[in-house]
Amino acid sequence: MSIFGTRKTRAVVVALAAGSLALTACGGNSDSGTKDKSKTQEDAAQQSQAVIFGDAAASTGPAPEVPGARSGGTATVYQDSDFSHLDPGQTYVSDGKLLDRLIQRGLTQYAEDDKGRLTLVGDLATDSGKTTDGGKSWTFTLKDGLKDQNGNAITSADVRHSIERLYAPFITDGPTYVQAWLSGAGTTYRKALPDGPYKGKHLPDSVLATPDAKTVVFKFKDAHPDLPQALAMPGYSLVPAKTDTKEKYDTAPVATGPYKIAEFKPGKSMTLVKNENWDPKTDSVRHQYVDGFNIQYNHDDDDQTKTILADRGEAKNAVMFTGQVSTNQVRNVVNDPEAMKRTIQGYAPYVWQLNFNLDRMKDKKVRDAITYALPSAQIYKLDGGAYGGETATGLISPTTPGYEKDYDPFGKLKKPNGDVEKAKALIKEAGAEGQKVVYAYGNTPVRQQQAVVIADRLKAIGLDVVKKEIDSATWYEQVGKVQNGLDLYMTGWGQDWPSASTVIPPLYDGTQIQDGSSVYSHINDPKVNSEIQRILKISDPAEAQKAWTALHHDIVERINPAAPIYFTKVFQIFGSNVGGIRYSTDSSYVDVTRIFLKK
Amino acid sequence: MLQFLIRRAFGAVLTLFLISAVTFFMFFAIPQDPALLACGKNCTPDALAVIHQNLGLDKPVPVQFWDFMVGVFAGRDFAVGHCDAPCFGVSFATQQNVWDTILDRFPLTLSLSIGGLIVFLIVGLGAGMIAAAKKGTATDKVFSSASLVLSSLQIYFLGPVVLGLFVYSTGWLDKPKWVPISESVSGWFMGLLIPWLVISVIFTANYTRMSRSTMIEQLQEEHVRAARAKGMSRSYVFFRYAWRGSLIPIVTILGMDLGALFGGAIVTEFTFGLPGIGRLAVQSVQDKDLPLTMGVMVFSAAFILLFNVIVDATYALIDPRVRLS
Numbered sequence: 001m002s003i004f005g006t007r008k009t010r011a012v013v014v015a016l017a018a019g020s021l022a023l024t025a026c027g028g029n030s031d032s033g034t035k036d037k038s039k040t041q042e043d044a045a046q047q048s049q050a051v052i053f054g055d056a057a058a059s060t061g062p063a064p065e066v067p068g069a070r071s072g073g074t075a076t077v078y079q080d081s082d083f084s085h086l087d088p089g090q091t092y093v094s095d096g097k098l099l100d101r102l103i104q105r106g107l108t109q110y111a112e113d114d115k116g117r118l119t120l121v122g123d124l125a126t127d128s129g130k131t132t133d134g135g136k137s138w139t140f141t142l143k144d145g146l147k148d149q150n151g152n153a154i155t156s157a158d159v160r161h162s163i164e165r166l167y168a169p170f171i172t173d174g175p176t177y178v179q180a181w182l183s184g185a186g187t188t189y190r191k192a193l194p195d196g197p198y199k200g201k202h203l204p205d206s207v208l209a210t211p212d213a214k215t216v217v218f219k220f221k222d223a224h225p226d227l228p229q230a231l232a233m234p235g236y237s238l239v240p241a242k243t244d245t246k247e248k249y250d251t252a253p254v255a256t257g258p259y260k261i262a263e264f265k266p267g268k269s270m271t272l273v274k275n276e277n278w279d280p281k282t283d284s285v286r287h288q289y290v291d292g293f294n295i296q297y298n299h300d301d302d303d304q305t306k307t308i309l310a311d312r313g314e315a316k317n318a319v320m321f322t323g324q325v326s327t328n329q330v331r332n333v334v335n336d337p338e339a340m341k342r343t344i345q346g347y348a349p350y351v352w353q354l355n356f357n358l359d360r361m362k363d364k365k366v367r368d369a370i371t372y373a374l375p376s377a378q379i380y381k382l383d384g385g386a387y388g389g390e391t392a393t394g395l396i397s398p399t400t401p402g403y404e405k406d407y408d409p410f411g412k413l414k415k416p417n418g419d420v421e422k423a424k425a426l427i428k429e430a431g432a433e434g435q436k437v438v439y440a441y442g443n444t445p446v447r448q449q450q451a452v453v454i455a456d457r458l459k460a461i462g463l464d465v466v467k468k469e470i471d472s473a474t475w476y477e478q479v480g481k482v483q484n485g486l487d488l489y490m491t492g493w494g495q496d497w498p499s500a501s502t503v504i505p506p507l508y509d510g511t512q513i514q515d516g517s518s519v520y521s522h523i524n525d526p527k528v529n530s531e532i533q534r535i536l537k538i539s540d541p542a543e544a545q546k547a548w549t550a551l552h553h554d555i556v557e558r559i560n561p562a563a564p565i566y567f568t569k570v571f572q573i574f575g576s577n578v579g580g581i582r583y584s585t586d587s588s589y590v591d592v593t594r595i596f597l598k599k
Numbered sequence: 600m601l602q603f604l605i606r607r608a609f610g611a612v613l614t615l616f617l618i619s620a621v622t623f624f625m626f627f628a629i630p631q632d633p634a635l636l637a638c639g640k641n642c643t644p645d646a647l648a649v650i651h652q653n654l655g656l657d658k659p660v661p662v663q664f665w666d667f668m669v670g671v672f673a674g675r676d677f678a679v680g681h682c683d684a685p686c687f688g689v690s691f692a693t694q695q696n697v698w699d700t701i702l703d704r705f706p707l708t709l710s711l712s713i714g715g716l717i718v719f720l721i722v723g724l725g726a727g728m729i730a731a732a733k734k735g736t737a738t739d740k741v742f743s744s745a746s747l748v749l750s751s752l753q754i755y756f757l758g759p760v761v762l763g764l765f766v767y768s769t770g771w772l773d774k775p776k777w778v779p780i781s782e783s784v785s786g787w788f789m790g791l792l793i794p795w796l797v798i799s800v801i802f803t804a805n806y807t808r809m810s811r812s813t814m815i816e817q818l819q820e821e822h823v824r825a826a827r828a829k830g831m832s833r834s835y836v837f838f839r840y841a842w843r844g845s846l847i848p849i850v851t852i853l854g855m856d857l858g859a860l861f862g863g864a865i866v867t868e869f870t871f872g873l874p875g876i877g878r879l880a881v882q883s884v885q886d887k888d889l890p891l892t893m894g895v896m897v898f899s900a901a902f903i904l905l906f907n908v909i910v911d912a913t914y915a916l917i918d919p920r921v922r923l924s
Contacts, residue, residue: 081882082693090639169646173639187643194645247653248679251694265703266693267882268777268874296776298872307774310767315774477635516642 038386050401052119059122062280066580066594073597075290076318078299087250088237090173095322100234103255108232116585128228134539135225142214147277148240149255156210161241168196174235225539229497258288270295289596302326316577325571346583349399349494353562355520365430371563373423377416380566382449387571391416392564402545423461433462439488442472500548521561611904618900633887653678688890697894708875712860715798723806731814750804758870775871813845854910
């Protein structure tokens with residue numbers, strides 16, 4: 001998913017995504033004298049481990065008790081703005097995902113250990129799914145005793161309905177993996193059920209079958225070994241057929257998770273209370289320690305940090321969901337040992353990269369020169385420093401299985417501020433001195449500051465840079481056009497689940513190039529395209545991971561469609577009375593399933 | 600007086616109509632389809648067409664404006680249900696009834712504005728009158744100098760300073776937050792105390808200076824001096840004769856400041872993280888949410904116009920000559 005989507009699909013949030021932290025320098029001690037206590041790759045090595053597929057035992061509730069946990073109290077949540085969607089089918093971004101973990105359930109979910117290692121387990125299903133044909137068909141059996149917030153029993157018909165409603169025209173924001181696998185890629189799948197299930201039509205049993213009230217069978221033309229992971233996305237959470245209100249569902253969803261919405265005032269607040277019809281015996285991951293959550297909007301990162309750092313009144317019970325320690329408060333937090341005990345850190349899955357529009361930037365030597373030249377450390381210093389980012393050496397994030405710490409084809413680890421001499425030599429060799437390049441950037445403060453650094457460096461290596469500022473609200477729409485008239489533009493992307501299969505195909509599969517696609521570089525290489533199709537069919541995760549790694553090398557070294565700039569990190573703080581806090585590899589933010597209040 | 604009010608009310612309705620029309624047509628000058636924002640990342644032409652239809656964007660702009668105006672007086676039907684009059688439509692972004700959303704946010708902005716107004720009027724006029732009464736003394740100089748310094752401050756500067764000092768560092772005061780007065784009077788008062796004080800510090804200065812100078816002027820008027828010469832007490836003349844005369848220019852700037860106070864709610868609400876009309880206005884523009892933008896604009900304009908009518912009526916009460924003009 002693009003980082004645009006992870007924060008919020010609104011202009012104001014693009015600004016947020018574009019820069020929340022910034023202060024400390026990379027590695028060691030910062031230039032401000034603040035000791036760097038940021039997360040290192042060694043700390044986070046578990047984050048990039050391959051996912052384990054859990055069995056029925058791992059999927060059986062209740063969840064293991066959190067040490068020291070007690071029940072009661074209402075946790076306060078500070079958020080910058082509204083959740084982008086409440087309808088599970090429309091939910092794709094991080095804020096929605098965190099809420100979804102509290103109020104919704106899907107067929108599968110991730111269980112996580114204290115080191116961030118993920119195990120995929122059954123959520124509504126008894127296990128993480130069964131396949132006997134290498135992933136061409138998958139069978140899920142529902143647990144006993146499942147009910148929605150109204151006390152209605154959850155059956156396989158509800159699961160079918162939840163999938164089929166994703167074909168309806170009003171569902172436009174959620175993931176499309178499963179629909180595309182069932183009924184055709186791109187937008188073709190919608191033709192299979194143009195009105196969703198609302199006019200009495202259904203997908204044929206040859207595609208989606210519900211032989212009894214507890215069994216759901218997905219049937220694909222090709223093998224899709226990643227289906228259980230895709231189904232853990234919030235976009236595939238359950239929408240009970242009886243209570244589906246179509247468009248209206250986005251403002252008043254029915255809960256299946258441990259909490260339900262008691263009050264929702266758009267732009268102001270949301271109150272969650274316990275869902276009495278959620279049975280902990282059916283859930284091996286979530287807890288229901290607090291009585292509820294009081295979610296307050298209109299608190300930006302700076303306000304959240306100051307309030308929680310002060311730790312007074314209700315802020316003692318406060319947690320951040322997608323907020324982060326703000327730029328100008330990093331030093332105050334890091335220099336306060338008591339406050340640091342109330343923080344969590346981790347790698348987020350996003351890789352910021354400078355895309356080369358391959359329709360226009362045809363000379364690889366020029367692309368390589370720019371990649372060598374970019375001063376990654378200076379660039380991410382403007383977007384969080386050591387607590388917000390780290391020099392990227394490739395296009396796969398440290399959170400993605402297959403990430404290689406030592407893979408550094410452009411020598412960025414030795415020269416995080418770029419290699420100008422080498423770049424100049426390559427530009428000269430290519431005869432590109434004075435070549436005009438149109439470099440586009442969003443009009444947020446962080447991108448504007450970064451644009452100065454990047455443009456200066458491009459000039460320094462002999463290119464004639466034309467800077468073009470674009471409204472951040474329409475950034476991805478504009479750079480996503482095939483005929484965008486641009487040469488260079490920075491985008492962020494992160495995995496949808498821990499696999500390179502949600503990174504490489506969306507970004508580098510040339511067959512998907514069209515207006516609005518995420519193949520921002522317009523790479524369209526036959527070898528890469530065919531390799532992607534081949535690897536997607538590999539059912540053995542280890543073998544697939546190896547193949548993705550090899551393909552990643554090939555893309556970076558043979559084609560170089562995008563210069564890696566920096567990986568992203570998350571740094572959050574919590575009130576002193578909040579317990580059970582830990583970083584979640586799955587959500588890239590706090591693990592909301594185990595929060596409790598100490599007193 | 601009645602004729603005066605009818606004339607003013609008619610002018611206000613005409614102004615509101617013009618504001619509505621200008622806002623509506625300006626919105627469509629933005630070179631971006633608002634339906635695209637509602638359409639999401641998997642937008643298809645079919646989905647876009649459905650959204651256009653649901654939002655009424657498939658009709659010509661003048662027809663859309665007509666529908667909007669009809670909705671205001673007679674209500675409208677939308678894909679998410681019926682919207683009773685006064686219907687400003689359904690938000691593109693949240694699918695919520697715009698009128699309900701505005702009514703939900705309005706009490707905060709009203710509390711903020713009226714509370715701030717009361718504080719700065721009491722403090723500002725009081726300080727100005729004291730300074731006038733003690734013209735040339737140290738008290739006058741302190742009040743006059745302070746007003747000069749304070750009038751140069753801005754909410755976005757003073758607000759964070761006050762928060763840093765009294766909330767984050769010392770914890771002496773609660774962080775501003777909105778508690779409806781119906782839930783808790785003390786919670787409502789304490790939640791808005793800091794914003795009121797900050798607003799009043801900034802606005803007070805003008806009133807101190809204005810009331811001081813007009814009072815000094817009034818105290819030198821012949822009818823005031825004649826009253827004193829006739830043996831009336833100093834305080835009687837001060838309040839009964841001079842103060843009333845000094846109110847005209849104060850009511851004039853109050854009329855303008857009410858607009859500034861309401862418009863300035865954007866800055867105040869962002870500074871203190873409060874969810875009022877100002878924040879709603881910014882959000883609606885960022886979301887290219889036409890119904891919400893229209894609703895907030897028209898509602899705010901109506902409110903400011905109402906205040907202006909009240910101010911005009913107050914003029915007429917204070918100075919009968921206004922009724923004749």
